[in-house]
Amino acid sequence: MTAAYVALEGGHVIEGRGRAPGTARGELVFTTAYTGYEESLTDPSYEEQVLTFSYPLIGNYGVREERFEDDRVHPRAVLSRELTDDVADWLESEGVPAMDHLDTREVVTDIRDEGAMKCGIAVGEDVTEEDALAELEACKEMSEHTEIGAQVSVDDVEVHGADNDGATVALVDCGAKGSIVSSLLERDAEVHVLPYDAGVEDVEAVDPDILFVSNGPGDPVNFEETIELVEESVGEVPIAGICLGQQIVAEALGGSTEKMTFGHRGVNQPVLDLESDRVVMTTQNHGYAVAEPGEHLEVTQVNVNDDTPEGLDGIEHDILTRQYHPEANPGPEDTLDFFDDVLAMAGHHSQRAVPADD
Ligand SMILES: NC(=O)CC[C@H](N)C(=O)O
CATH class of the missing domain: 3.50.30.20 (Carbamoyl-phosphate synthase small subunit, N-terminal domain)
Structure with missing residues (x-):
């Protein structure tokens, strides 16, 4: 042995x-x-x-x-x-x-x-x-891994589904799970995967319908470039985020995150949607949580076990985020409709939705 x-x-x-x-x-x-x-x-x-x-x-x-x-x-x-x-x-x-x-x-x-x-x-x-x-x-300590984004992100832009007819999504790769990309492709989106430190000009080059911040490892405050990108993009383009993505969006909007004692990792975390009063089962993997959502965000979903924020909605702007993993894998698949809700935000910003000759 x-x-x-x-x-x-x-x-x-x-x-x-x-x-x-x-x-x-x-x-x-x-x-x-x-x-x-x-x-x-x-x-x-x-x-x-x-x-x-x-x-x-x-x-x-x-x-x-x-x-x-x-x-x-x-x-x-x-x-x-x-x-x-x-x-x-x-x-x-x-x-x-x-x-x-x-x-x-x-x-x-x-x-x-x-x-x-x-x-x-x-x-x-x-x-x-x-x-x-x-x-x-x-x-x-986890928070001392300040370069963790570079360890997991793409180095250059990658395009998936170039022939798709649906929304154009700029996915900021902070360590994205492959099934986030496939969930978007299955819904006919064209997905441009950008490095975690992409700037506004990189997003403008894609001219997306949605700016989507992925999951990823480590302490969200170490993703300074991504936080800045979201800060500068609010009101310009609808924004979505999953897990680390939700934490980055909260940080960018003046909110804050905190380290949990041991986090949520599993496939049966119950989440309550405050509007519908419905509980869904979710896949989770996180050790940080949103402490304060920031002034433009409303907490719409909470963890049944400890009340931590599981979903945020933009109040004045089109923003939709989840702390859990709606793409499931391995499941349960209760929350896949998040991707439909995100893609439905495409075209909400007239300056991007209306063609120049209209
Ligand atoms: N799955 C994730 O995106 C994890 C987010 C963050 N690294 C955390 O541990 O909370």
């Missing part, structure tokens, strides 16, 4: 079974999702984090590329009660350390009590507890 250690903030070291070798460090978080391990492991929002699966068996329906949200694994390391060989081999081929035979109830209880925390991992034939502790020592 390959040795495997995870050192938690405070110095507590837990031993497990090595499943993919290497050393790593990151913010230790957990997801309660019982399906969707392929989607979670390829979700760019997990960049710089170590992901613990609380569900005890991970990998029981194999590993298929069609399910991937990006072309690589994003968590720095993976902890589980039991990983199948399929998943362990995949993680090894990606160079991502993994360990199992852990009591993940103990890990999750620690995170719930102490909050998301720094950790160090060491997996391999000759590793020791000290190797895991050295990784812990070198681990940064």
Whole structure:
């Protein structure tokens, strides 16, 4: 058996079974999702984090590329009660350390009590507890990853669905899940994926019907360029956002965000829509939340468990954001109509909707 250690903030070291070798460090978080391990492991929002699966068996329906949200694994390391060989081999081929035979109830209880925390991992034939502790020592706080946008964004503009007849969307890629792009393409949109640090001139070059800010990893205040872009675009073009996108929109409109104790990560987070009084089940993966929405935004949806803002609507301008992942994947699919609502905002701004010769 390959040795495997995870050192938690405070110095507590837990031993497990090595499943993919290497050393790593990151913010230790957990997801309660019982399906969707392929989607979670390829979700760019997990960049710089170590992901613990609380569900005890991970990998029981194999590993298929069609399910991937990006072309690589994003968590720095993976902890589980039991990983199948399929998943362990995949993680090894990606160079991502993994360990199992852990009591993940103990890990999750620690995170719930102490909050998301720094950790160090060491997996391999000759590793020791000290190797895991050295990784812990070198681990940064999530908010110190100030360049995290550059780690996950496209470098150059990418266009998808150029032949589509629907709305033109400028999607600012702060670490976008692939299924946000496919949800827009399925609705006939032409999607221009822009780097996270795109400026107003880059958006003007696309002349979009919608400016859409994606999900992404880390602390939203580190996305200064994206916040500035949204600030300058309010009132010029309808704006949409998912997860980090909602947080960036709130920051841009004079609101604020805060770090949660251990966040929301799973596929059964209940969300109440305040207008319809209807509850939907949602996929979530976030460790920050909107604290103050900003003066031009109204909170329209809240998390049933802790009342945190889950949906924001613009009061004077066309703005629509969600803290959860409406694109689902792995599901549930209660909230896919968000994309229809976003695309319905296309053409709301007359200066863009009315052709010059009208
Ligand atoms: N999925 C996301 O976009 C995550 C947003 C942000 N990084 C957070 O942890 O809250």
